[in-house]
Amino acid sequence: MASIQGRRPPVMADVAREAGVSHQTVSRVLNEHPNVRGETRTRVLEAIDKLGYRRNLVARALVTKHSRTLGVVSFDTTLYGPASTVYGIEQAARAAGYFVSIVSLKSIDRSGVRDALDYLADQGVDGIVVVAPQRSAARALADLPLDVPAVAVEGGEAGDVPVVCVDQVEGGRLATEHLLSLGHETVWHVRGPSDWLEAEGRVAGWRAALEAAGRQAPEPLAGDWSPRSGYEAGRSLASLRDVTAVFVANDQMALGVLRAFTERGVKVPAQVSVVGFDDIPESEFFSPPLTTIRQDFGAVGRHSIGVLLRQIEGGGEHERLVVPPAFVRRASTARR
Amino acid sequence: MASIQGRRPPVMADVAREAGVSHQTVSRVLNEHPNVRGETRTRVLEAIDKLGYRRNLVARALVTKHSRTLGVVSFDTTLYGPASTVYGIEQAARAAGYFVSIVSLKSIDRSGVRDALDYLADQGVDGIVVVAPQRSAARALADLPLDVPAVAVEGGEAGDVPVVCVDQVEGGRLATEHLLSLGHETVWHVRGPSDWLEAEGRVAGWRAALEAAGRQAPEPLAGDWSPRSGYEAGRSLASLRDVTAVFVANDQMALGVLRAFTERGVKVPAQVSVVGFDDIPESEFFSPPLTTIRQDFGAVGRHSIGVLLRQIEGGGEHERLVVPPAFVRRASTARR
DNA sequence: CTACGTTATGTTAACGCTAACAACACTCTG
DNA sequence: CAGAGTGTTGTTAGCGTTAACATAACGTAG
Structure with a gap:
């Protein structure tokens, strides 16, 4: 029930008065301190309910030095990968009782990352997750003097910062081995930008x-x-001889490759086999449905929060957590 | 330069001592109060720099009652639309000097929305943007007694809450008129879920x-x-006679429709024309490239922050801001 | 029955900042 | 040169919470 009186929302002292106890007792009830008599507790809870009291978390944060907020720094959350990772992070953080404050960067250079971290540190976050798929971001993170626990997602070697990532090398291997096992002589590759660790992997x-x-x-x-x-890239490949198998570094580019092949009359998978990476929701419905490597972004997000909370609460060692990718066979690959 | 001494980070009083002024003068400098002598100001700024002082925003929020944080409630930020909108919101908010705290919901029922709003209110946000594309969310928002300024994005009629949205009706009209103008007798429609206002529009x-x-x-x-x-839906349509034009309510479903048609040997656009909605980055590379209706999600995000800040600062009238959609002609439609 | 530990509660003092007011040195006016 | 204004700085008192210590009531052991 909301209070109707005055204007100002009720504070602990109001609840205390209503319940006939001291404000500290109210605080004890709220923090589930064991030494409160059952009857007192119920009286306090009734008063809280009656007044519609809500604890002021800002005041609490001031004295405890903990805001129960985590910061997330990410690059372009419009992309499927980052968006999914951030989603996983947010779900896991909220489940653990933390708020999530997000900063999306347009470009990940050193100063961008530094500014974002400063910004979040100012806000008093208890920890930071940096989705740092680019080498420059990872390096910026490694160099920064951090006074807050942090975790890098897809960060490669990020100095003292723990890392959670998908095993990109394994993914690239899975894709290529699949194509070789189908009898292809060799496998061409459309790679991602060289600054990206995922691309390198x-x-x-x-x-x-x-x-x-x-x-x-x-x-x-x-x-x-x-x-x-x-x-x-697909247009270039279409004009080459001897291209029978292509591993494309993500599904979106694979779509472009398929489109170029279609335009040039190159049949997939009859003439050329194509494997993508990510398993975005669309790839099952490409023409043809795309064989690809699935990354479990949700798991990455959850793990990163796990590692971060262990850092915050436990102290924490320098963990490095690698999530395996999964091979998804569809119709864009065929025997040579 | 970071201070090396002791442990505890410097506070205003430390800066004051260093600069030989009172802490209040330091506060004045930080808040750009006009009545500070130039020389004093520089002395304070030097002290701040020397000690590596950073103002504690939590303490500030406690006394000013403003956290300079905005809350965002959204449904499944993995989807392109919500992700883009949230991205626009975040950019605009940060440009205006606000932090963004985000809650992604798995399901938008009344209690989910209510919990999210409570959660954010507890945190002391100064305003809330609800990306509420579902009728249930919009209704929950309308019913809730809000003590914090709020804006609904894609919210239809959301009670007293201002709304920012794309003109979905106009978009549907544009798509359909385009198909009719090509000489099609009628236009079939693959619609979105009935709970979604966008689908209805x-x-x-x-x-x-x-x-x-x-x-x-x-x-x-x-x-x-x-x-x-x-x-x-595409499989159903493929087995019907007389289907020559289809308006699909989003690009992802349009991809599925195209896939079904391809499987059944229905040629697009020779036999059937298809129009999508959203203009996701992929649709230009579908086979064939998709004619669609573009929504400017970034603009929606920016406008929602604009409206919200006007509410927070100005007081604000009940605004309703409609962003027009744009028609994008590609290769999936042809004359009958 | 006294002394002591245990449990339940209250009192006081921070946390780091801004707001409100007070104080002082000036300048300007008549 | 007195009085009023203005600019600059300092002092004090909160904001609403938790932490630390103090106190009271009670049971139990010696």
Whole structure:
């Protein structure tokens, strides 16, 4: 029930008066302190209910030095990957009783990351998750003198900061091995931007699988994650001879590749097999449905909060948590 | 420069001592109060720099009653629309000097919305943006006794709460009129979930355009925004006679429709024309590239912050701001 | 029955900041 | 040169909470 009186919302002292106790006793009830008599507790709770009292978390944060807020710094949360990760983070944080304050960066350079961290530190967050898929971001994070516990997501080696990431190398390997196992002589690659650690990891896995099979690795084609860049890479590939298998570093670019192949009359998977990466909700309905590598972004988000809370509460060692990717077979790949 | 001494970070009193002034003068400098002598100001700023002082925003919020934090409640920020809107909101809010605390809901029922709002109110946010595309959310918002300024995004009629939205009816009309102008006898529709206001608006625009042209409106097919539901609708449509034009309520479902048509050997746009809605980054690379209706989510986000800040600062009238959609012609539609 | 630990409660003092008022040095006016 | 204004600074008192200590009531052991 909301109070009707005056204007100002009720404070602890009001509840105390109503219940005939001291404000400290009210505080004890709220904080579930054991040494409160049952009858007193119910009287206090009744008063709280009657007055519609809500504890002022700002005042609480001032004295406890804990805001129960976590900061999240991310790059372009419009993209499926970051958006899903942030979603997982938010769910996990809220389940653990933490608020989430978010900063989305347009560009991840050192000063951008530094500003974001400063900004969040000013706000008094208890911990920070940095979704730092770019090398520059990871490096900025590593260099920064942090007075707040932090976790890097997809951060590669981020100095003293614990890292949670998907095993990109393994993903690249899975994709490439699948194509080789179908009898393809070699596998072409449309890679992501060189500043991105995820892109590097996928390239590394692709190269490793080719080498292990004793195959020559063609020069990878450069993309920027966008469908358009995939489209352009696809046009280049379509005009080459001997291209029978392509591993594309994400599903959006794979869509562009498929589009270019369609335009050029290249049949997938009859003439060329294509594997993507991410497993976005759309890829099952591409033409043809895309074979891809699934990343469990939700798990990454949850784990990052787990690691962060352990840091905040326990003290915490320098953890590094790697989430395995999963291979998803669909219709864009076929035997040579 | 960070201070090396002791442990505890410096507070205003430390700066005051260092600069040989009172802490209140430090506060004045920080708040850009006009009545501070230039020389004093620089002495204070030097002391701040020397000690690496950072103002404690929690303490500040306690006394000013303003946290400079805005709350955002949204449904499934994994989807492109909500993610883009939230991104726009976050950018605009930060530009205005506000923090953004976000709550992503899995389901938008009354209690979910109420809990989220309570949660944010507890945190002491200065205002709330509710991305409330579902009727239930809008209604929950309208019913709630709010003690904090709020804005609904895509909220339809949300009681006393100002609304910012895209003109969905107009979008539905644009899509349908385009198809009719190409000589199609009538236009079929794959609609979104009935609880969603956006879905309703698009249906209304579609129906209005058909009526204005004196055409019969076929029974709309139901979808849930997912590519799969579009795929299923597409299979149904493929088995019907006389379907030459389809307006699909979002691009993801349109992808599913295209996939179903491809499987059944229905040629787009030769046999059937398809129009989507949203203009997600992928749709330009569908096969064929999708004609669609673009929503400017960024503008919606920015406007919602504008309206909210006017509410917070000015007092504010009950605004209602409608953002127009834009027609994007690509290759999935053709003359009958 | 006294002394002492235990439980339940109250009192006081922070936390770090801003608001309100007080005080002082000036300048300006008549 | 007295009085009023103005600019600059300091002092004091909160904001609403929790932490630390003080106190009272009670049961129990010696």
